[in-house]
Amino acid sequence: MMHKVLIDCDPGHDDATAILYAARHLDLVGVTTVYGNQSVDKTTANALSILTLLGLDIPVARGCDRPLNGIFRHGGDVHGKTGIDGAELPAPARGPVDAHAVDFIIDTAKQHRGELVLCPIGPFTNVALALRKEPQLARWLRGISVMGGTTQIGNTTPVAEFNVWSDPEAADIVFRSDIPLWMVGLNVTRKVGLCEQDVARLSEGGRVARVFGGLFGFFRNQLREIHGLDTASLHDPCALVPFIAPDLITYRQAPVEIELGQGPARGMTVCDFRNLTTRKLENIKPRAPANCSVAVEVEDRALVEHILAAILGWPDHAPAAAAVPSPV
Template identity: 70%
Template sequence: MTKILIDCDPGHDDAVAILYAARHLDLVGISTVYGNQSVEKTTRNALSLVTLLGLDTPVARGCEAPLTRVLAHGGDLHGKTGMDGAEMPAPRQDIVDAHAVDFIIEMASRNRGELVLCPVGPMTNVALALKKEPRLAGWLRAISLMGGATQIGNTTPVAEFNIWCDPEAADIVFRAGVPMWMVGLNVTRQVGVTDADIDRLMAAGPVARAFGGLFNFFISRLREVHNLNSASLHDPCALVPFIVPELIGYEECPVEIALDSGLTRGMTVCDFRRLTSKSLQNIRAKAPANCHVATSVEGRKLVEHILNAIVSWEDGSMPSTTV
């Protein structure tokens, strides 16, 4: 079973990623970062989720701000707590006695060649871990992230929120040489929970009802802000290559992060060109591929697979990894 560490900023869709990973993978740890709210709130949310789900997964608190820019968080969409919409239980465990940067390094060292690191928030923790321990890139099996877009952004016309929060950190991660999978808005916006799905959750057990409440809040904010009619399940999509890989299609290509201070800051520049020559005078050469970029998804099948994991949580049955 794939060993996975989720670096996250819970966050409604982060909550789903934690449950989905715990259902199908060996979730060895959770590290937190600012993003959908302050790191104080995202850490409490992670601890509350572990309590709700009855897990004993260690949680490490991470960075409270980006590497170079002023802090920004996503409370506009995720509410005052970062996970508005459900009454979450008080945490029954505390954070581990290590910063998330050191926790990531330790878990990768302990599980060399096996651990998949899954960042689904700003990548500040991951970048600092790679800088602090140069051997980390060789210890990781892969990095599979939710972030970026091949087309339209959400925070700016071209930049997705997680990358936009800390482009310098994302640049470090994409240049690290770790095998990478990136799933961006062009795919995750096709994986959304509808009002009918929420009704199904609200008719099930306590955990499913909690997620139904979370989705109900999230879908209302996405309607108001982005004119969407479903609650996007962004973050669990980053887990799909290790659970139901047939549901998302990828294309290997070079990805660069725009670090300028203008309108394109935080853009994930994915080079899908089919160049046949490297010596053309007026055409920029194509760099070596550094990432598998998600380009297609069987959205409804994936939603059903994730919903089945939520609904079946109470009875303890293991939902199939096939669809």
């Protein structure tokens, strides 16, 4: 049976790819938007434009415009003034639904009890507020798979990844929810990237592929200039891999805590991979129970090719309500 997925996102170049990848292989029942790579007004417009480009009639609900602590900093340094610079997207064929993203998440999970996987691939504010508002949500969801955090170096600070750093208090609520949780962080997603030849392949493809070629040409240049990377990272689609191609990413069970202090470690995902015994020691903190499946290894080239195939194989003239192409 095809997995039901709701993506909570801040498009974003890699968010756009995650939407396509999910629609190609899963039952994508909705998209909710949040501030992050740009303002929520821009990320919502971007989500609607991507769905129009892909010919998909999937509901979009606009969400939070700032983190729980009220201090909003967007990721335009990397993703550009629109949040998805590099290509001209079509004007949205429709607007967002009337419901706020928080209520849309709750209502969708209630409708699909025990079936829905929630995939936050932007700041976690919408999801945290939904968990606060509806105590039953944790029981209704099948699981949460996030793109966020890292077991190694960060991208926004030396130790913090952008999505978690943007709202650590919200991330903390999600990681303490006792919902089955998958985390794929920068330690894995930075290995999954499009090189110059990959971007060229997209740019020589059909209409949809050419748009993504332009987007990733811009994104690759930004990451090279800012972070010294040679590829355009496909961060967000990696959150969908456990439900599409589970053999391509290896996970390890571990306790994960979010650093909430105001110092240089704020937003760090503290992953405890120590192999401690049950022996009680005076000066060694015991290992907490695992709350997360943490991505530790990836078949990077195989995953890049799998995502490229989804983009290159997307039909260029799909009508708005058409069924998506069947998985191979």
